[in-house]
Ligand SMILES: Nc1ncnc2c1ncn2[C@@H]1O[C@H](COP(=O)(O)OP(=O)(O)OP(=O)(O)O)[C@@H](O)[C@H]1O
């Protein structure tokens with residue numbers, strides 16, 4: 001579903017990833033961890049084309065990133081749901097509208113949008129907050145809105161960047177359960193996190209990033 | 221329709237939220253368009269005056285003294301066949317003398333002493349209006365002068381070239397002022413839409429990451445430009461209608477003959493102005509949004 005072959009990426013003169021190769025299968029849940037600045041976010045950005053590799057091949061859901069035209073990037077992104085590390089919620093829009101935006105870019109019918117957004121709000125247990133604005137929410141609630149937005153369009157790939165950033169253990173578990181459910185519907189999930197508790201005992205693959213590459217791969 | 225739904229919502233929100241900027245932009249556009257239209261109208265009116273003058277423009281061909289009737293007819297036929305010439309009028313020696321008598325009036329006595337008519341017979345020719353240009357007329361005159369039986373060709377050479385110069389300067393001026401106003405209107409919308417675009421920069425970045433296409437992102441801005449330009453144009457049409465009705469009524473009061481000169485404003489103008497406003501405004505918005513890169 002996601003495959004990197006000898007990918008190198010640098011910002012200006014600073015090399016972040018060097019000859020990076022890995023592969024995530026369809027329907028898998030995989031984790032990625034490593035020290036701050038190791039390049040986790042950069043790796044995810046390469047997947048949804050917010051950054052381009054200097055060298056190497058990246059294939060996502062059948063799309064060869066190097067052959068992707070500017071015009072076709074939106075169509076790749078519609079297959080990829082993203083939980084951003086910095087949330088990227090629009091502060092002047094309600095929770096409902098923030099989530100709906102992910103469907104509006106698909107030009108879906110308002111009735112279908114309402115239905116889907118309400119359903120996903122129920123899943124993240126935020127139905128009662130539909131009409132509030134992001135700044136009126138707690139960090140954990142905002143995080144759930146971001147997850148709801150990433151999953152509402154039923155993407156083939158879901159990327160989550162530090163989805164439990166500064167949440168308590170209980171909330172983290174709620175969120176991890178959400179990912180499990182998403183995955184159960186067939187979505188491939190890749191989670192970048194510092195929190196080792198997230199993958200501990202899951203039996204899923206975990207990649208440790210360090211020194212511009214994969215330092216080791218373990219089963220969590 | 222699907223692709224317009226979100227754009228329309230966004231536009232109406234933006235129109236309302238930024239009502240002052242939008243209002244000022246619409247006002248500026250309507251002022252620009254009104255100036256432009258007035259200017260075009262003035263130019264058209266002046267041009268129609270010049271056209272009227274040009275209609276009276278004729279070439280006089282004086283004939284040789286000893287031409288007989290057949291030779292004169294041959295010349296006449298030649299002129300009639302010439303497609304550049306739209307009117308041929310023959311003036312015989314006698315008619316010319318009568319005309320001279322009329323012009324001299326009381327002073328006609330000076331003609332009494334003549335025992336023979338000294339005036340030549342002539343043709344008065346009118347050219348197609350599209351040919352009334354100094355260079356073309358001059359060539360034509362020279363050409364006619366070469367014909368057998370023609371003594372001399374006369375036309376108001378000086379008058380023609382100054383008329384031509386005035387009309388040409390007017391047209392060039394109109395184009396320059398018109399172009400400048402068009403660019404100004406484009407720029408007005410450009411800067412307004414640019415402001416809106418920058419204000420929504422974060423939102424646009426997020427939209428891109430959610431998989432919005434270029435047209436999805438552009439459409440609200442183009443639509444807003446369209447509405448702004450259209451409203452500016454409609455206001456401008458109303459203003460022009462008011463001013464034009466008012467001035468023509470006043471003009472007729474003071475100068476009844478003005479009606480002959482003043483070109484009436486065709487109703488299409490009132491449709492063209494909003495259309496032009498919309499088009500120019502959309503161009504401005506398009507440039508403001510610029511290239512969208514992912
Ligand atoms: N746009 C950019 N321009 C220049 N350097 C960048 C840019 N984005 C990231 N970097 C640098 O690249 C390195 C990797 O950044 P990245 O965000 O991928 O790390 P990370 O593993 O996600 O870290 P964290 O765990 O803190 O989120 C960092 O040293 C960072 O300073």
Ligand SMILES: [Mg+2]
Nearest residue numbers: 040041085161
């Ligand atoms: Mg990061």
